[in-house]
Amino acid sequence: MSQATFTTSLTIGELEANYALYCKAMRILVLEEKTIHQIRRSVCWHRLECLHQSLPRQYKNPEHLYFLLQRDSNS
Structure with missing residues (x-):
């Protein structure tokens, strides 16, 4: 598998503006029962980590x- 690559770097302000979107993407991945290893390779994980x-x-x-x-999701 390849690592996620980004063609443009985002500013902190742009990352903050989309924080809810990254959280929603993470929630969807968790509900789809993706493993933490799979989620760590996602764009939302990298953006949340950057923040x-x-x-x-x-x-x-x-x-x-x-x-x-x-x-x-388990409760």
């Missing part, structure tokens, strides 16, 4: 979000 690395106090690690979404 977390840039603004760690505002945005949680995507792994934390993954486990929260997985817990919610």
Whole structure:
């Protein structure tokens, strides 16, 4: 499998503006029962990770979000 590549880099403002979209994409992947390994290769994971690395106090690690979404989908 190939790694996701990006032709344009997004600004932090653009990433923040689409945060809800990345969370929704992650929720869909969790509901589709994708493994964490598969989700780690997704664009939404990389964008959430970028936000977390840039603004760690505002945005949680995507792994934390993954486990929260997985817990919610199991209940």
